[in-house]
Amino acid sequence: MKRLRTEALVLRTLDFGESDRIVHLLTRNGGRMVAIAKGAKRSVKRFPGALDLFNFLRIEAVQPRNASMARLEGATLLSSFGALRCDTRRYAMGCYLLELFNRLAPEGGAWADSRALFDFAREALGWVELRQPDPRMRVLLELRTLDALGLCPELRNCVRCGSPLKADTPVVQFQVAEGGPHCGACSAKNDAGLSVHLGTLRTLEQSLRLDLPRLDRLGLSGRSLDQAAVLVSRFERFHVGLELRSAAFLHRVLHPDVSTAA
Numbered sequence: 001m002k003r004l005r006t007e008a009l010v011l012r013t014l015d016f017g018e019s020d021r022i023v024h025l026l027t028r029n030g031g032r033m034v035a036i037a038k039g040a041k042r043s044v045k046r047f048p049g050a051l052d053l054f055n056f057l058r059i060e061a062v063q064p065r066n067a068s069m070a071r072l073e074g075a076t077l078l079s080s081f082g083a084l085r086c087d088t089r090r091y092a093m094g095c096y097l098l099e100l101f102n103r104l105a106p107e108g109g110a111w112a113d114s115r116a117l118f119d120f121a122r123e124a125l126g127w128v129e130l131r132q133p134d135p136r137m138r139v140l141l142e143l144r145t146l147d148a149l150g151l152c153p154e155l156r157n158c159v160r161c162g163s164p165l166k167a168d169t170p171v172v173q174f175q176v177a178e179g180g181p182h183c184g185a186c187s188a189k190n191d192a193g194l195s196v197h198l199g200t201l202r203t204l205e206q207s208l209r210l211d212l213p214r215l216d217r218l219g220l221s222g223r224s225l226d227q228a229a230v231l232v233s234r235f236e237r238f239h240v241g242l243e244l245r246s247a248a249f250l251h252r253v254l255h256p257d258v259s260t261a262a
């Protein structure tokens with residue numbers, strides 16, 4: 001039996017039976033984890049107001065040998081990101097990020113990677129709490145989340161031959177399944193992908209190097225924003241393998257003038 005004491009972010013909760021709750025967590029020391037909180041609906045002593053979405057906790061859990069699910073022994077609330085629950089856009093953006101982490105974060109893994117991903121998750125939700133989400137923020141935050149998950153697309157070089165993309169080919173073909181663009185020479189020999197301006201890729205690449213609050217200063221609008229949104233969403237969909245449950249809700253609140261989901 002393995003015992004774990006760590007910080008954790010609540011990604012999803014499900015009632016189980018009359019008194020238990022199943023909790024999906026992103027932990028600082030062990031990646032994603034699914035745990036059962038026995039008697040959670042009755043015990044305010046072991047789980048005092050802790051097992052809600054967006055909550056950051058200090059937890060104690062045990063992983064019984066040969067069991068698929070850990071057992072949550074106790075949880076203490078560290079912070080709750082209350083602003084995410086009081087505003088529709090922030091709530092939708094936050095739920096979408098939680099679902100991405102829940103779908104794509106690895107279980108276990110290297111300690112340094114788990115810690116970096118956990119710290120990013122906390123920083124990202126903190127940014128959403130401070131700033132009203134819009135389509136631009138969504139694209140940049142999704143890309144940063146994919147990067148934190150180790151799934152960032154290639155944005156600088158041709159994925160087929162490795163050559164740096166050059167300004168003499170201002171529109172390149174991004175191949176979603178290959179995870180990056182083709183240069184002019186490789187595009188001529190292969191099927192067309194998603195047409196993207198080089199400037200859009202350059203802006204996305206630049207966004208990966210900035211602290212989250214500084215992304216506000218990055219110019220991404222109009223055609224570039226539209227291209228970036230399609231590129232990032234198709235790449236993300238390729239890795240997730242299905243439409244996230246919270247995607248339609250997020251699209252609706254960020255584009256209230258459009259009636260159908262993208």
Ligand SMILES: [Zn+2]
Nearest residue numbers: 158161183186
């Ligand atoms: Zn090439």
